[in-house]
Amino acid sequence: MAQSQKPQQLHFTWAFSWRHPEHVQHLILVGPAGFSAQSDAKSEWITKFRATWKGAILNHLWESNFTPQKIIRGLGPWGPDLVRKYTNARFGAYSSGSVLTTEESSLLTDYVYHTLAAKASGELCLKYIFAFGAFARMPLLHSAPEWKVPTTFIYGFEDWMNYQGAQEARKHMKVPCEIIRVPQGGHFVFIDNPSGFHAAMFYACRRFLSPDPDHESLPEGLSSA
Incomplete structure (x- = not known):
């Protein structure tokens, strides 16, 4: 199993599972970025903000790898x-x-x-993976048909990462995929609501932990997107 939190780790985790699916039974991604592109309709706000002097400065700092x-x-x-x-x-x-x-x-x-x-280590690759605003330069959505292992996405209800990107990816994936949302949690859902996060993790791993996984119901409080 593999789990990702930081943006750069997401791409490395996905790349490993794509190249070596025989070593990954199930991929669990927590609040992952990398699915939305600047060209998406929902990114209009960043285009408008970048046109302001504050946005221009922040965009320049990002492109200069100022973290x-x-x-x-x-x-x-x-x-x-x-x-x-x-x-x-x-x-x-x-x-x-x-x-x-x-x-x-x-x-x-x-x-x-x-x-x-x-x-500095992993942070140095961020500007090459993401444009300002955490929009992927090469969205993972485009490679969704190539995913080779079952995947579970876990998001906090108030995560600023958009779970709808995972929903769109699921439409193109040829392997089992589920999206779980945890209440009272933001991007750091494992800290905001540890019990809810643990419940989501155990549910995602039910095929490895439960004698009857097909009859396991989603824990109370969690929702499936």
Whole structure:
């Protein structure tokens, strides 16, 4: 089984499952990007925003490979405080799901900070995979007919990644595909609603865990898209 979260990991995970399907029994993608292109009708907002001076600056920074990680590295000793403010806001007062405990928040802040402040690696390929706005330069939707392993997509109800891209891909896939949406969860659904996410994962793996998978019902609270 394989699971993806970061955009660059999605493409590597898909590429591996496509080239070596004999090593992947079931592909699980969590909040994946890479299905929508700039040419899609729903991307008109990014075209309009890019026409503004703010949009032009941000687009230039993106095309110059200027990433948020560079900001954190450049802040030096002030970096942890900025990350702490973000994690406290995102997974605290403004969280749509579970609120982290003080200890959990501290551990998450340390993890996120050290991940961002580490030497640049995967982030350097982002501009080549995505255009500004997280629109794929080569949408995976176009390769959907070539997918070779059963796939489950998991999205939080409030994920900013559009689950409708997965719905469109499913129309062209020749292998089993299901889309599960988890309530009280955004892009970080595994943190926002861990119990709901775990239920979705177990359901996705039912053919490997249950003696009677065909009669397993979708756990309460989850929805199939």
